[in-house]
Amino acid sequence: MKVSETTQTVIPDRAWRDKVEKLSGQNISACYQCEKCTNGCPVAFAMDIAPHRLMHSIHLGLKDTVLQKNTFWVCASCETCTTRCPNGIDIAHVMDTLKQMSLLEGKKPERKDIPIFNNAFLASIKKHGRMDELEMITDYTLKSQGPAGLLKQSGMGLKMVAKGKLGLLPRSHRANRQVKNIFKQTEGQQ
Numbered sequence: 300m301k302v303s304e305t306t307q308t309v310i311p312d313r314a315w316r317d318k319v320e321k322l323s324g325q326n327i328s329a330c331y332q333c334e335k336c337t338n339g340c341p342v343a344f345a346m347d348i349a350p351h352r353l354m355h356s357i358h359l360g361l362k363d364t365v366l367q368k369n370t371f372w373v374c375a376s377c378e379t380c381t382t383r384c385p386n387g388i389d390i391a392h393v394m395d396t397l398k399q400m401s402l403l404e405g406k407k408p409e410r411k412d413i414p415i416f417n418n419a420f421l422a423s424i425k426k427h428g429r430m431d432e433l434e435m436i437t438d439y440t441l442k443s444q445g446p447a448g449l450l451k452q453s454g455m456g457l458k459m460v461a462k463g464k465l466g467l468l469p470r471s472h473r474a475n476r477q478v479k480n481i482f483k484q485t486e487g488q489q
Contacts, residue, residue: 312360319357323396329386330354336380336390346370350380350390357393371397372408372417412443425482428475433465 320327330351337349348356348368356365371394380390398417401408408414419439423430433456440449459465 309359309361311358312362315360315362316357319393319396319400322400323389323393325388325390325393326386327354327357327388327393330358330384330388331386333385335383335385339379339383341377341379342373342375345373350374350394354388354390354393357397365397366401366404366406369408369410369413370394371401372410372413412439415439415443424478427469428478431466431469433460433467434469 316327332351332355334349334351336354337343337351340346340350343349346369348370350370353365353368353370374391374394376391376395378389378391381388381392384390398414402414416439419435419442420430422438423435427434436452436456437449440452444451456465460467
């Protein structure tokens with residue numbers, strides 16, 4: 300029996316890799332595929348490409364391959380990968396950068412609720428200097444499931460308020476002005 304192998308020629312796109320490195324502020328070229336990021340990732344099981352392989356694809360400049368994956372959308376931003384990286388690459392920040400680049404390119408993840416959640420989370424932080432859980436989940440549920448979804452979730456929400464797990468009013472945060480300045484400074488940098 301004859302086995303034929305086909306090899307795919309990949310021509311690295313350094314310009315796209317350089318763009319990702321510039322926007323993220325990370326030296327992706329320093330990744331030597333030790334796989335510590337993947338081995339420590341608590342949500343790697345839900346990703347369509349392992350974090351270390353995604354980093355390699357970025358290194359090669361495979362823009363279309365990278366931006367069609369769900370890995371950076373699934374990333375929980377727990378920073379385990381960043382902590383474990385022996386070269387100090389902030390992989391979680393690279394994932395956030397890819398989310399922004401993907402949205403700017405007009406690419407949508409398979410699940411429409413992922414960017415809705417991301418936007419609701421960031422809007423809450425931008426407004427209050429920290430996340431207000433009740434406002435964020437209300438915003439997310441309305442935009443992803445509509446009023447019927449909000450009504451469906453209201454029973455659990457009321458129980459959480461009654462147990463003191465959710466506050467009715469957002470708590471103020473002393474760094475609110477600083478957080479707003481960070482958002483103001485980063486707007487339009489992409």
